[in-house]
Amino acid sequence: MATVEITGENFQETVQGDGIVVLDFWAEWCGPCQRFAPIFEKVSEEHPDAVFGKVDTEAQQELSAALQIQSIPTVMMFRDGVLLARESGLLSAKALNDLMDQAQKLDMDEVRKQLEAQQAEQ
Template identity: 80%
Template sequence: MATTEITGANFQETVQGDGIVVLDFWADWCGPCKRFAPIFEQASEENPDAVFGKVDTEANQELSAALQIQSIPTLMLFRDGVLLARESGLLPGKAINELIAKAKELDMDEVRKQIEAEQGEAQ
């Protein structure tokens, strides 16, 4: 499974869809990002039912700023339009696969109820 290039133009459309979306925020000058790239690619091959996308933080500075990306690589995992995980640093492939497995097990109706309850408390 190849990864998809994610930009400000297709970000919302990509993460709002049904299913699992895993995004890698990276930059060409970032050594850890270069070491993480084959790990991310391998995870995409092992999880063909998920969408894997890469966001070049240099080419997409507005998107990166809006998402408060402060260190790279940063991995974000969405399911059905909900951000479930955000991890900075070089993750092993096993950790990515575990995040995806946990996301698949979630009852998204319950997750949405929890989010609504937390937002209600914050107001």
Template identity: 70%
Template sequence: MATKEITSENFKSTVEQDGIVLLDFWAEWCGPCKRFGPIFEQVSEKYENYTFGKVDTEANQELSAALQVQSIPTLMMFRDGVLLAREAGLMPPQALEDLIAQAEALNMDDVRAQIAEQQAGQQEQG
């Protein structure tokens, strides 16, 4: 599956869908982004059942600011609407594939239960 362009308009619907979603935050002027782009595209072709999206930080400054993207490239990985990973910097193909394998191995019911426990703990403290 080829990568798709992610904007402020389709971000929420993209990351909230079922399955694994990987987003590459990049900019045209960014050297490491230009080197990571082909790696991201190559890995996307191996995992056709997952969504791979690219967010141009220059064209989507409000979205990038809201997500606190401070350096690029930044990779964010979601599964079933839950942010699982956020990695800044150039990533080799094997590291990206390892991250995907970790997401595949997760029991999302357990992840959601952990999130609920954390939120309940924060509410008790707050």
């Protein structure tokens, strides 16, 4: 699946959907982002059942600020509306595929129970 452009307008709708959503926060001037782009695209093609989106931090400054993106590239991975991972820096294809595998294996009912328990403690 080709990557989709994520903006402030479609962010919530995208990440709240069912399944896995992987977002790449990047900027055109960022060298590591440019090196990561083909890796992200390749992994997206290996996982057609997931949504892979790109967030241009220059064009989407409000969204980037709201998510506290402080270094790029940053990858955020959601499943069924739950943020599972946030990794900054240049990831290898293997590292990104490993994150995908871990996300696919999770029991999301158990994850939600753990989140509810954490929130109840606060």
